[in-house]
Amino acid sequence: MLTNIxxxxxxxxxxxxxxxxxxxxxxxxxxxxxxxxxxxxxxxAVVFVMGLASAICWVVDTYVLVPLGLEFLExxxxxxxxxxxxxxxxxxxxxxxxxxxxxxxxxxxLITTNCAVLGVVLLNVQNHYNFIESVVYGIxxxxxxxxxxxxxxxxxxxxxxxxxxxxxxxxxxxxxxAGLLALAFMGFSGMKIF
Amino acid sequence: MKTILLSILVLGALGALFGALLAFxxxxxxxxxxxxxxxxxxxxxxxxxxxxxxxxCDGYAAAVVKGEAPxxxxxxxxxxTAAKVAEIMGESNDAAEKMVAFVxxxxxxxxxxxxxxxxxxxxxxxxxxxxGQSNKLCTFACIGFxxxxxxxxxxxxxxxxxxxxVQRSHCVGCGACVDACPKxxxxxxxxxxxxxxxxxxxxxxxxxxxxxxxxCIGCMKCQRECPADAIVVKDNLAQVDVDKCIQCVHCADICxxxxxxxxxxxx
Numbered sequence: 001m002l003t004n005i006x007x008x009x010x011x012x013x014x015x016x017x018x019x020x021x022x023x024x025x026x027x028x029x030x031x032x033x034x035x036x037x038x039x040x041x042x043x044x045a046v047v048f049v050m051g052l053a054s055a056i057c058w059v060v061d062t063y064v065l066v067p068l069g070l071e072f073l074e075x076x077x078x079x080x081x082x083x084x085x086x087x088x089x090x091x092x093x094x095x096x097x098x099x100x101x102x103x104x105x106x107x108x109x110l111i112t113t114n115c116a117v118l119g120v121v122l123l124n125v126q127n128h129y130n131f132i133e134s135v136v137y138g139i140x141x142x143x144x145x146x147x148x149x150x151x152x153x154x155x156x157x158x159x160x161x162x163x164x165x166x167x168x169x170x171x172x173x174x175x176x177x178a179g180l181l182a183l184a185f186m187g188f189s190g191m192k193i194f
Numbered sequence: 195m196k197t198i199l200l201s202i203l204v205l206g207a208l209g210a211l212f213g214a215l216l217a218f219x220x221x222x223x224x225x226x227x228x229x230x231x232x233x234x235x236x237x238x239x240x241x242x243x244x245x246x247x248x249x250x251c252d253g254y255a256a257a258v259v260k261g262e263a264p265x266x267x268x269x270x271x272x273x274x275t276a277a278k279v280a281e282i283m284g285e286s287n288d289a290a291e292k293m294v295a296f297v298x299x300x301x302x303x304x305x306x307x308x309x310x311x312x313x314x315x316x317x318x319x320x321x322x323x324x325x326g327q328s329n330k331l332c333t334f335a336c337i338g339f340x341x342x343x344x345x346x347x348x349x350x351x352x353x354x355x356x357x358x359x360v361q362r363s364h365c366v367g368c369g370a371c372v373d374a375c376p377k378x379x380x381x382x383x384x385x386x387x388x389x390x391x392x393x394x395x396x397x398x399x400x401x402x403x404x405x406x407x408x409x410c411i412g413c414m415k416c417q418r419e420c421p422a423d424a425i426v427v428k429d430n431l432a433q434v435d436v437d438k439c440i441q442c443v444h445c446a447d448i449c450x451x452x453x454x455x456x457x458x459x460x461x
Contacts, residue, residue: 069197084215088216
């Protein structure tokens, strides 16, 4: 059981990193990575939303959809859950952590339509994870996202001082460096723990 | 049939459940916002033009309520809006002078000499790609492809005979055209200022004569005859000091090139 969870966690963070090897959640990854502070905030929000979404979606799937034979509604029901959840997280942050709320700005509502969050809950179903495995996969998937976005934000902060051709100014150089980071993460691909 | 009904029921029930939870949560996590912020936002023009320097009307309203911004920054709303905002904030109204855009160029088609016939994209920046100057010989001239017209959200800029003209009754002074002009010749002037030399050329007289049949040649006649010493020729160009100008229109009458414009009451 413990080794299983460890393998899921390491897989989600490094080997099958949501951004670098599954290419899910690229929108906030590129949009929210100008500063390490904002990136960390975004990462925490994603960890929170992915963990909660995995838990609630597992309950909805196992106790509502599967017994009634409505598995084909999974995508639709999960979108509903995630949308409500993000709305909830937004309200929570506005009340409790206003500085984070202001820093995230437009990107928090963007998590609603973030494929990484929807991806993690659909992968939970596909991989037949139980409740604990689902939550672990959700949280570690979020941590993988956070690792990627914080690494990338640090790189982008340094790029500002780098000497690169003018035509790469802004987004192009960000995409090039994202590609190089993804290449680095390819080093983990194919690895298997236990 | 049963599956369809069941699907509708399950999704409906889930939606209703989440809706109820969210409604409940919005009560618990309710954040008190300053009611004045909504009132200020309501009083603003709502064009989101960014003329105040804040990100949209919401950003400006928040800054006003926090006391970080003065009440009279909404250029689109003008004095009336400033008065309303000041009333909400309980401050005295020191409304800013209304500004309007002005294009100091008279080099319309046939007046300004051309370097070549340009038939590329209708865009001032594109026309400037040919060696950093446009198809007009005068390097200070309005190119007349309407980057300012596209930037204007209030339908106040129009191209007439190859030169941008400002319709003062529509202009709110947001300055979008000033930023859009690649020649940097569009400027904001006080709406009460009725006299303006409509030329930007800093070239010497003989060069201006060659480039344009109306440009300012720096003859200094206006400077000599101005009763208020308000008009000065600097960098070969007549320039009006709006603080000193008494709007007597004398300079407009005597200018040998007839480029000092007088805006009538209708503007």
